Amino acid sequence: xxxxxxxxxxxxxxxxxxxxxxxxxxxxxxxxxxxxxxxxxxxxxxxxxxxxxxxxxxxxxxxxxxxxxxxxxxxxxxxxxxxxxxxxxxxxxxxxxxxxxxxxxxxxxxxxxxxxxxxxxxxxxxxxxxxxxxxxxxxxxxxxxxxxxxxxxxxxxxxxxxxxxxxxxxxxxxxxxxxxxxxxxxxxxxxxxxxxxxxxxxxxxxxxxxxxxxxxxxxxxxxxxxxxxxxxxxxxxxxxxxxxxxxxxxxxxxxxxxxxxxxxxxxxxxxxxxxxxxxxxxxxxxxxxxxxxxxxxxxxxxxxxxxxxxxxxxxxxxxxxxxxxxxxxxxxxxxxxxxxxxxxxxxxxxxxxxxxxxxxxxxxxxxxxxxxxxxxxxxxxxxxxxxxxxxxxxxxxxxxxxxxxxxxxxxxxxxxxxxxxxxxxxxxxxxxxxxxxxxxxxxxxxxxxxxxxxxxxxxxxxxxxxxxxxxxxxxxxxxxxxxxxxxxxxxxxxxxxxxxxxxxxxxxxxxxxxxxxxxxxxxxxxxxxxxxxxxxxxxxxxxxxxxxxx
Amino acid sequence: xxxxxxxxxxxxxxxxxxxxxxxxxxxxxxxxxxxxxxxxxxxxxxxxxxxxxxxxxxxxxxxxxxxxxxxxxxxxxxxxxxxxxxxxxxxxxxxxxx
Numbered sequence: 001x002x003x004x005x006x007x008x009x010x011x012x013x014x015x016x017x018x019x020x021x022x023x024x025x026x027x028x029x030x031x032x033x034x035x036x037x038x039x040x041x042x043x044x045x046x047x048x049x050x051x052x053x054x055x056x057x058x059x060x061x062x063x064x065x066x067x068x069x070x071x072x073x074x075x076x077x078x079x080x081x082x083x084x085x086x087x088x089x090x091x092x093x094x095x096x097x098x099x100x101x102x103x104x105x106x107x108x109x110x111x112x113x114x115x116x117x118x119x120x121x122x123x124x125x126x127x128x129x130x131x132x133x134x135x136x137x138x139x140x141x142x143x144x145x146x147x148x149x150x151x152x153x154x155x156x157x158x159x160x161x162x163x164x165x166x167x168x169x170x171x172x173x174x175x176x177x178x179x180x181x182x183x184x185x186x187x188x189x190x191x192x193x194x195x196x197x198x199x200x201x202x203x204x205x206x207x208x209x210x211x212x213x214x215x216x217x218x219x220x221x222x223x224x225x226x227x228x229x230x231x232x233x234x235x236x237x238x239x240x241x242x243x244x245x246x247x248x249x250x251x252x253x254x255x256x257x258x259x260x261x262x263x264x265x266x267x268x269x270x271x272x273x274x275x276x277x278x279x280x281x282x283x284x285x286x287x288x289x290x291x292x293x294x295x296x297x298x299x300x301x302x303x304x305x306x307x308x309x310x311x312x313x314x315x316x317x318x319x320x321x322x323x324x325x326x327x328x329x330x331x332x333x334x335x336x337x338x339x340x341x342x343x344x345x346x347x348x349x350x351x352x353x354x355x356x357x358x359x360x361x362x363x364x365x366x367x368x369x370x371x372x373x374x375x376x377x378x379x380x381x382x383x384x385x386x387x388x389x390x391x392x393x394x395x396x397x398x399x400x401x402x403x404x405x406x407x408x409x410x411x412x413x414x415x416x417x418x419x420x421x422x423x424x425x426x427x428x429x430x431x432x433x434x435x436x437x438x439x440x441x442x443x444x445x446x447x448x449x450x451x452x453x454x455x456x457x458x459x460x461x462x463x464x465x466x467x468x469x470x471x472x473x474x475x476x477x478x479x480x481x482x483x484x485x486x487x488x489x490x491x492x493x494x495x496x497x498x499x500x501x502x503x504x505x506x507x508x509x510x511x512x513x514x515x516x517x518x519x520x521x522x523x524x525x526x527x528x529x530x531x532x533x534x535x536x537x538x539x540x541x542x543x544x545x546x547x548x549x550x
Numbered sequence: 551x552x553x554x555x556x557x558x559x560x561x562x563x564x565x566x567x568x569x570x571x572x573x574x575x576x577x578x579x580x581x582x583x584x585x586x587x588x589x590x591x592x593x594x595x596x597x598x599x600x601x602x603x604x605x606x607x608x609x610x611x612x613x614x615x616x617x618x619x620x621x622x623x624x625x626x627x628x629x630x631x632x633x634x635x636x637x638x639x640x641x642x643x644x645x646x647x648x
Binding site: 026027028029033047048049050051052080094095096097098099342413414415417419422424425428474475476 | 560561562563564596601617618623
């Protein structure tokens with residue numbers, strides 16, 4: 001893992017001191033809320049429905065056990081004993097007091113963490129593949145490049161007041177586990193026929209009120225010029241992005257309005273200019289960063305043998321354990337989606353347990369996933385049973401990864417001031433309706449994603465089944481979308497028709513799964529069947545009962 | 551009726567204007583009357599409350615009930631964690647919210 005140098009630490013420490021002074025001045029009445037609000041947002045501190053909310057950055061979702069333990073301790077000391085892992089691979093605390101915020105940031109800084117650029121119209125925390133450095137299908141480890149992007153984008157003065165927020169994801173596998181094409185910039189590290197590494201830039205994707213899949217803008221950019229190309233992409237956006245209308249201010253609107261070809265032409269022109277300035281980070285710096293991400297000391301004699309005689313353990317292994325590139329090792333996915341639970345929530349004790357497991361069994365590493373789960377990336381197969389037993393005791397052994405119970409849900413109207421409808425109760429009801437793990441496994445991979453408003457923090461556009469909560473004259477209403485998907489075959493969901501109340505949407509989801517089970521052919525996922533047979537059979541089934549009831 | 555609500559500057563707690571000060575409990579809220587904007591300006595200047603606003607509510611037999619679901623959830627707490635709400639011991643506390 002990357003470790004702060006003196007510059008990183010000095011910057012973060014200085015930021016804590018600065019914010020402490022700002023908070024003191026606000027509490028003393030020396031500055032107004034209008035003056036203070038942009039300052040607190042620069043430090044990830046929002047005012048939500050019930051309290052201040054602090055969003056802590058987890059760079060490309062990677063943590064060590066010391067950091068994870070600190071997240072648990074903060075939940076106990078300053079919050080109400082839990083944290084909420086988000087679709088941005090971050091963690092949020094829902095019950096923060098303003099007077100405590102500087103101390104929390106100081107505690108975070110003591111373990112090389114912060115909340116900088118987790119809000120505002122700047123480049124947000126770069127996200128990545130939660131299996132980076134571990135996946136058997138990986139071509140290139142994206143973490144050094146993600147770290148380079150982090151260093152470049154942190155406090156970048158030119159991009160501190162963009163037209164809107166800006167999100168970058170980077171992956172190094174053919175399998176996209178980071179929803180890369182639905183980001184402002186998605187970078188895929190690829191290899192050409194000569195074995196050289198290049199960066200494929202997808203630019204102008206996003207969800208929100210105008211979902212778009214990013215087109216390829218740069219097909220094969222040298223990794224040593226990745227930062228300059230990203231800079232060119234942002235400069236064109238910063239120059240021409242809409243600042244007159246926040247709903248049209250994301251880069252996806254610019255790329256869509258002027259067209260990918262014209263946007264690419266302008267980026268190439270800017271890129272050529274930037275290259276003449278010689279501002280590219282030196283190759284030695286990338287090599288220095290790569291040194292932090294060298295392969296851990298795997299046991300070359302680790303066995304691939306597994307005793308699967310315990311049926312519950314066998315189910316968990318089958319569903320939640322992923323292939324590792326190193327023989328004798330595995331990637332463990334810890335689902336934060338127990339039956340009827342709140343997606344992404346973990347108690348302080350659970351957070352500390354996961355930290356302990358990482359220290360003992362995973363070379364001191366954890367990952368946060370955009371699906372609101374936690375990963376132990378490097379686990380010896382011989383340790384899996386002991387880990388599973390500890391997870392099971394702590395309520396963390398739900399064997400539902402990528403099944404319908406593994407629901408993504410934003411905080412919704414229970415916490416969020418932007419939300420129009422509650423997301424969590426819908427997730428809980430669906431989770432309970434499909435509580436039978438055998439039924440979930442029969443349905444197979446089925447990504448269900450719920451957002452409580454059009455901002456789409458719950459990624460509903462990319463759900464095989466998506467749910468969008470809306471406000472209909474002060475009453476919660478839920479629209480159903482089908483056919484969304486992230487990954488190599490990214491697609492956007494289509495609304496089925498009129499919305500439902502809270503119970504109705506659960507019934508509608510069940511009817512959609514019934515259609516799938518009746519119509520699927522061997523090997524098809526839900527989304528595959530939808531793509532083959534289209535919306536009509538689903539729509540007919542979903543709305544049939546309502547019609548019959550008048 | 552119209553009531554004034556805001557957030558405690560220090561804690562972020564939801565608070566309601568009582569006519570004399572601020573309360574955590576929506577049932578203490580009073581009709582803001584025609585001087586609501588003046589009250590908000592005066593209270594904001596004291597730097598103890600933030601994000602103040604006037605909202606619609608109804609005075610019922612059970613107490614003051616904000617008109618919009620978002621304000622009712624603010625008044626009680628998250629419906630999915632009643633243990634963290636203002637009435638953690640009352641399993642029926644959320645019934646009037648939805």
